[in-house]
Amino acid sequence: DVVLTQTPPTLSATIGQSVSISCRSSQSLLHSNGNTYLHWLLQRPGQSPQLLIYLVSRLESGVPNRFSGSGSGTDFTLKISGVEAEDLGVYYCVQGTHAPPTFGGGTKLELK
Amino acid sequence: QVNLLQSGAALVKPGASVKLSCKASGYTFTDYYIHWVKQSHGKSLEWIGYINPNSGYTNYNEKFKSKATLTVDKSTNTAYMELSRLTSEDSATYYCTRSYTEWGQGTLVTVSS
Numbered sequence: 348d349v350v351l352t353q354t355p356p357t358l359s360a361t362i363g364q365s366v367s368i369s370c371r372s373s374q375s376l377l378h379s380n381g382n383t384y385l386h387w388l389l390q391r392p393g394q395s396p397q398l399l400i401y402l403v404s405r406l407e408s409g410v411p412n413r414f415s416g417s418g419s420g421t422d423f424t425l426k427i428s429g430v431e432a433e434d435l436g437v438y439y440c441v442q443g444t445h446a447p448p449t450f451g452g453g454t455k456l457e458l459k
Numbered sequence: 460q461v462n463l464l465q466s467g468a469a470l471v472k473p474g475a476s477v478k479l480s481c482k483a484s485g486y487t488f489t490d491y492y493i494h495w496v497k498q499s500h501g502k503s504l505e506w507i508g509y510i511n512p513n514s515g516y517t518n519y520n521e522k523f524k525s526k527a528t529l530t531v532d533k534s535t536n537t538a539y540m541e542l543s544r545l546t547s548e549d550s551a552t553y554y555c556t557r558s559y560t561e562w563g564q565g566t567l568v569t570v571s572s
Contacts (some may be wrong), residue, residue, distance in 0.1 A: 386559060395554055395562035396504070407560070439504060441559065447520040448494075450504040 351451035369442035384443035481555030
């Protein structure tokens with residue numbers, strides 16, 4: 348199975364600070380059809396995960412544009428440009444290029 | 460709006476089975492796959508499998524092939540996951556999701572005698 352390694356495991360930030368989370372894959376996530384099935388989820392405390400970014404960089408409807416995704420191949424990044432209190436929680440990357448889909452270990456975003 | 464409503468928490472004995480439900484509303488049920496995801500306490504997420512509600516076709520993670528059985532009832536727009544021969548390792552929260560865009564609220568399964 349594809350292993351997704353997220354760093355850092357924990358991130359402390361102040362409100363308004365910009366932060367980045369890395370997701371590295373054990374295999375290229377470029378599908379033979381040209382798509383890269385790498386997505387980002389946020390799980391707020393006590394809630395279900397929600398989709399933030401799909402296909403590396405596409406913003407899910409309703410998600411604030413302070414979230415952005417980038418990357419290719421095996422290296423991907425989620426950036427939050429100006430953390431807000433509602434952004435706290437655990438961020439996961441997930442890949443769907445190779446069966447079975449797999450998730451990263453998560454990055455917990457906390458307030459400093 | 461799209462909603463996935465899951466069944467309530469379950470306390471089950473080791474060796475028993477449990478059937479979880481996920482009732483969909485707000486969209487055409489047969490147009491989207493339903494995936495199931497496991498989250499052990501305080502841990503990351505594991506993909507269990509998906510079902511095509513239109514055809515009933517299923518695709519499982521090898522790890523869960525002998526553990527989980529996915530079905531649907533198109534008449535009630537409900538997806539089900541049955542977990543069999545439960546052990547303490549199966550204690551977790553289980554989510555249904557419509558291809559990660561919409562998620563149920565999760566069902567906590569506790570396996571204990």
